[in-house]
Amino acid sequence: MAIIFKLTTAGRQALVNAKQDGTAARTLVSVGITAAAFMPTDSLAAIPGEIKRIDTLAGDVVAKDTIHVTVRDDGDQTYTVRGLGLYLDNGVLLGSYSQADVILEKSAASIFLLSTDLRVLDGSVDISTLQFGETNFINPPATTERQGVVQLATAAIADALEDATRALTAASVKALFAARALVTRKFTAGTGLTGGGDLSVDRTFSLADTTVAPGSYGGAASVPTFTVDAQGRLTAAGTTVSAPAWGSVTGKPTTLGGYGITDAALSARTITAGTGLTGGGNLTANRTIAMADTAVTAGSYGSAAAVPTFTVDAQGRLTAAGSVASAPAWSGVTGKPTTLGGYGITDAALSARTITAGTGLTGGGNLTANRTIAMADTAVTPGSYGGAEAIPTFTVDAQGRLTAAGVVAVAPPWRSVTGKPTTLAGYGITDATPSARTITAGNGLTGGGSLAANRSLALGTPSTLSSSTTNSVSAESHSHVVDFASAFASKNLASSGYQIFPGGLILQWGRLGHGGTVPVVFPLTFPSSVLIVDVHDDGFAGAAGASFGAINKTTSGFTACCTVPTEGMSYIAIGV
Structure with a gap:
């Protein structure tokens, strides 16, 4: 955005021109610079408080009413510019041009x-005829530490490299390389290589391909085979199955565990003859197991009239044998009948008689064995049912x-419950x-009242407030x-003071002495914004028709202006 400056x-x-036409x-x-903020007018002959004039400037005409100006000062002086x-x-x-803020x-x-x-x-003034001097200063000379203007070397200067x-430039660098390169020098690809040539263009050398198929050769059961040329390259490669003679295998184990055999018997395994047996031993030789002799002759x-007797040990062997005269027990009698009729018995129940379990019972059967009659189980889970709440x-x-x-929960209808109480105490509610x-x-x-009905409370009509209430x-x-x-306690009632009103509105005032352009700092910085600043006559005897104004307004101050320097000024400012 263009800066609006005031023509004198x-x-x-x-x-x-001289003819006024x-x-x-x-x-x-x-360009003159000043640290003071001032009111630009058409009557100025020089800017107030001028620090220095800078003559290193350049520019150009942008339009009939606009010029572009560039100013540079690389001296060691320190200053602030507001005008x-x-x-x-x-x-x-x-x-x-001037403003209150620092430019x-x-x-x-x-x-x-x-x-x-x-x-x-x-609009009546045409400034497009303005001219500007030397413009090379717009950017400083370039160095390794600072950006700026640099001159390009000619071909002769570039060729000297001094x-x-x-x-x-890129073109001069290319010419330098072209002039110094031995473009006719050749690089020749030797045995096993391809590429090469003179240095007029970029060259590439590569290993020539052989007939060997790229891949991995050799493994646990295969031996790689290959052919090498004089340059150490493989010209042929393959594999063959590994088949060494058993006699050439070294480090062979001498135990079953060494070979990883887990289903063979160890030679140290022992066969021991138990009770009643003889022989046995370890498996380093053939072994025989035999029954030992006993004392039996x-x-x-035994015969038809003599019953043999014997003694048997835990291994089932006869350890003693003999005979005694035959004297059979009833159990030894043969040909005994197997029915009641065979024995002539008539008052006994037949074993074929059947006891049958009826509905709800289990068991029964014929009398060939003991029988039990019992009640059959139902689907009911054994336990106790019912209670005060079920x-x-x-x-x-x-x-x-x-x-x-x-069981089901006790849940009688409320209407069927008798003797219901009618009070909170009757129900035990506390x-x-x-x-x-x-x-x-x-x-x-x-308002107010008992809770037998809805109640309302309201503020009574307040009394009218006054300074005496x-x-x-x-x-x-x-x-x-x-x-x-x-x-209204927040205030300063001096000649330059302020009053803070309830709600945040702030009124400030001050007297500025004689007129002209006067920077003003408010007694109190407005927290948010300035709403209005009014500059007016302070009662000094001055020229008639004086104009007053306020520019560069901020929350901390403004610049007061009066067209008559001898006229006194005062101001009122309102803000929040």
Whole structure:
């Protein structure tokens, strides 16, 4: 955005030719700077508080009413800039600009560089005839530490390779390399390589392919085979199955475990002859197991009239044998009948007689064995059913047995419950409020009553507030003290002071003495914004028709202006 600068009357006249019928060519030669904020007017001959004039400037005409100016100061002076003035080659101040905020600050080690558009609002003045001097300073000379302007080297300077300040272009670098390269020198690919050639272009050398298929050769059961040429490259490669002779295998194990055999018997395994046996031993040789002799005399024992007797040990061997005269027990009698009829018995129950279990019973059968008759299980889970809060339920079959049983929660309809109480105490409720409880309206309130019905409480009609009211309450009303002193306590009633009103509105005032352009700092910085600043006559005897104004307004101050320097000024500012 262009800066709007104020033309002076003298500067406007300097742009008009001697015949007063056109423009005159003038050169902008310097820019004056000041740290003071001032009111630009058309009567200025120089800017107030001028620090220095900078004559290193350049620019160009942008439009009839706009020029672009670039100013540079690389001295070691330190200063702050709030105003500018443009000076012509005849020493006349062309125009000026100023603001309360800092435009630019320069330190001793820095370079002042300002580039901006300047525009005039007076449409009757044509500033397009302005001229500018040397412009090479716009950027400083380039160094290894600072960006700036650099001169390009000529072909002769580039070829000498001795200049330390001029820059080489890509074309000059290419020419240097072309001039110095031995383009006719050749690189020849030797045995096993491809590529090469002279240095007129880039060259590439590569290993030539052989007939060997790329891949991995050899493994646990295969041996790689290959052919090598004089350059150490493989010209052939393959594999063959590994088949060494057993006799050439070294480090063979001598134990079953060494070979990993797990299903063979160890030679150290021992066969031991147990009770009644002889022989055995380990498996380092053949072994025989035999029965040991006993004390029984070999021979025949027993006859039709003699019963053989013998003794047997735990291994089933006869350790003693003999015979005794035959004296059979009943159990030894043969040909005995097997039925009651065979024995002639008539008062005994037949074993074929059957006992049958009826409905709900199990067991029974014929009398060939002992029989049991029992009640059959049902699907009912054994246990206790029913209680103070549960009613038992059951299903009975034709035999009077429970075939199903359960419980249901006691849940009689409320209407069927008799003897119900009618009070909170009757139900044992202790955390409810009785309807007899009373809500009483205190001082300043109306309404209330027992809880037998809905109640409302309301503030009584307040008394009218005045400077004499006090903090008080009556049966149906109340009033308050109005603390005007506290509400307006934040203030400074000096000749330059302020008053803070309830709600945040701030009123500030001050007297500024004689007129002109005066920077003003408010007694109190507005927290948010300035709403209005009014500058007016302070009663000094001054020229009639004086104009007053306020520019560069911020929350901390402004610049007061009066067209008559001898006229006194004062101001009122309102903000929040």
